[in-house]
Amino acid sequence: MVEGRQETKPRKETTTIDIYKAWCKGCGICAAFCPTGALARDEAGYPYVKDIGKCINCGLCEVRCPDFAITVEQKKKDKKGGQ
Numbered sequence: 001m002v003e004g005r006q007e008t009k010p011r012k013e014t015t016t017i018d019i020y021k022a023w024c025k026g027c028g029i030c031a032a033f034c035p036t037g038a039l040a041r042d043e044a045g046y047p048y049v050k051d052i053g054k055c056i057n058c059g060l061c062e063v064r065c066p067d068f069a070i071t072v073e074q075k076k077k078d079k080k081g082g083q
Protein backbone atom coordinates (compact mmCIF):
# COMPACT_ATOMS: atom_id res chain seq x y z
CA MET A 1 0.00 0.00 0.00
CA VAL A 2 1.26 3.46 -0.85
CA GLU A 3 1.27 5.53 2.29
CA GLY A 4 -0.23 8.99 2.28
CA ARG A 5 0.63 9.96 -1.24
CA GLN A 6 -1.40 9.78 -4.37
CA GLU A 7 -1.20 11.52 -7.65
CA THR A 8 -3.58 12.13 -10.45
CA LYS A 9 -3.08 13.43 -13.91
CA PRO A 10 -6.19 15.12 -15.18
CA ARG A 11 -6.07 17.01 -18.42
CA LYS A 12 -4.35 20.18 -17.38
CA GLU A 13 -2.76 19.66 -14.03
CA THR A 14 -1.30 17.22 -11.58
CA THR A 15 -2.38 17.30 -7.98
CA THR A 16 -0.33 15.76 -5.26
CA ILE A 17 -1.38 15.42 -1.65
CA ASP A 18 1.35 14.59 0.78
CA ILE A 19 0.53 13.49 4.29
CA TYR A 20 3.60 13.52 6.47
CA LYS A 21 2.66 10.85 8.92
CA ALA A 22 5.47 11.57 11.32
CA TRP A 23 3.81 14.90 12.11
CA CYS A 24 0.19 13.81 11.76
CA LYS A 25 -1.60 13.12 15.03
CA GLY A 26 -4.75 11.79 13.43
CA CYS A 27 -7.00 14.59 14.66
CA GLY A 28 -9.13 14.34 11.52
CA ILE A 29 -9.46 18.07 10.94
CA CYS A 30 -8.23 17.80 7.37
CA ALA A 31 -10.77 15.15 6.43
CA ALA A 32 -13.51 17.03 8.28
CA PHE A 33 -12.85 20.21 6.32
CA CYS A 34 -12.42 18.53 2.97
CA PRO A 35 -15.58 19.59 1.13
CA THR A 36 -15.49 16.91 -1.51
CA GLY A 37 -14.66 13.69 0.29
CA ALA A 38 -11.25 13.41 -1.34
CA LEU A 39 -9.83 12.73 2.10
CA ALA A 40 -11.03 10.07 4.48
CA ARG A 41 -9.81 8.56 7.74
CA ASP A 42 -8.61 5.05 8.29
CA GLU A 43 -9.68 2.89 11.20
CA ALA A 44 -6.99 4.45 13.37
CA GLY A 45 -8.25 7.93 12.52
CA TYR A 46 -5.39 8.88 10.26
CA PRO A 47 -6.19 10.57 6.98
CA TYR A 48 -5.61 9.13 3.57
CA VAL A 49 -6.39 10.18 0.07
CA LYS A 50 -9.55 8.31 -0.72
CA ASP A 51 -10.23 9.80 -4.13
CA ILE A 52 -7.75 12.26 -5.55
CA GLY A 53 -10.07 12.81 -8.47
CA LYS A 54 -12.46 14.62 -6.13
CA CYS A 55 -9.85 17.08 -4.92
CA ILE A 56 -10.60 20.63 -6.04
CA ASN A 57 -7.35 22.08 -4.72
CA CYS A 58 -9.16 24.27 -2.24
CA GLY A 59 -6.26 23.92 0.17
CA LEU A 60 -8.46 23.71 3.26
CA CYS A 61 -6.81 20.53 4.50
CA GLU A 62 -3.40 22.11 4.33
CA VAL A 63 -4.51 25.38 5.89
CA ARG A 64 -6.46 23.76 8.71
CA CYS A 65 -3.90 21.16 9.71
CA PRO A 66 -2.46 22.38 13.02
CA ASP A 67 0.68 20.32 12.55
CA PHE A 68 1.63 21.23 8.98
CA ALA A 69 1.42 17.56 8.17
CA ILE A 70 -0.49 17.82 4.90
CA THR A 71 0.51 19.55 1.71
CA VAL A 72 -1.49 20.07 -1.45
CA GLU A 73 0.55 20.68 -4.51
CA GLN A 74 -0.92 21.70 -7.81
CA LYS A 75 1.36 21.68 -10.77
CA LYS A 76 -0.05 23.36 -13.80
CA LYS A 77 1.43 22.38 -17.07
CA ASP A 78 0.85 25.73 -18.73
CA LYS A 79 2.60 28.21 -16.46
CA LYS A 80 1.01 31.62 -16.12
CA GLY A 81 3.55 33.36 -13.99
CA GLY A 82 2.94 31.38 -10.84
CA GLN A 83 3.31 32.68 -7.33
Ligand code: SF4
Residues within 6 Å of the ligand: 017, 030, 033, 034, 035, 036, 037, 038, 039, 054, 055, 056, 057, 058, 059, 060, 061, 062, 072
Ligand atom coordinates in the same frame (compact mmCIF):
# COMPACT_ATOMS: atom_id res chain seq x y z
S1 SF4 B 1 -7.35 20.52 -1.18
FE1 SF4 B 1 -9.52 20.67 -0.56
S2 SF4 B 1 -10.60 19.14 -1.82
FE2 SF4 B 1 -8.41 18.65 -1.92
S3 SF4 B 1 -8.10 17.13 -0.29
FE3 SF4 B 1 -7.65 19.18 0.59
S4 SF4 B 1 -9.58 19.86 1.53
FE4 SF4 B 1 -10.06 18.14 0.13
Ligand code: SF4
Residues within 6 Å of the ligand: 019, 023, 024, 025, 026, 027, 028, 029, 030, 031, 045, 046, 047, 064, 065, 066, 067, 068, 069, 070
Ligand atom coordinates in the same frame (compact mmCIF):
# COMPACT_ATOMS: atom_id res chain seq x y z
S1 SF4 C 1 -5.32 17.85 10.25
FE1 SF4 C 1 -3.12 17.36 10.14
S2 SF4 C 1 -2.65 16.33 12.07
FE2 SF4 C 1 -4.88 16.31 11.84
S3 SF4 C 1 -5.33 14.34 10.82
FE3 SF4 C 1 -5.09 15.88 9.20
S4 SF4 C 1 -2.92 15.78 8.56
FE4 SF4 C 1 -3.12 14.74 10.56
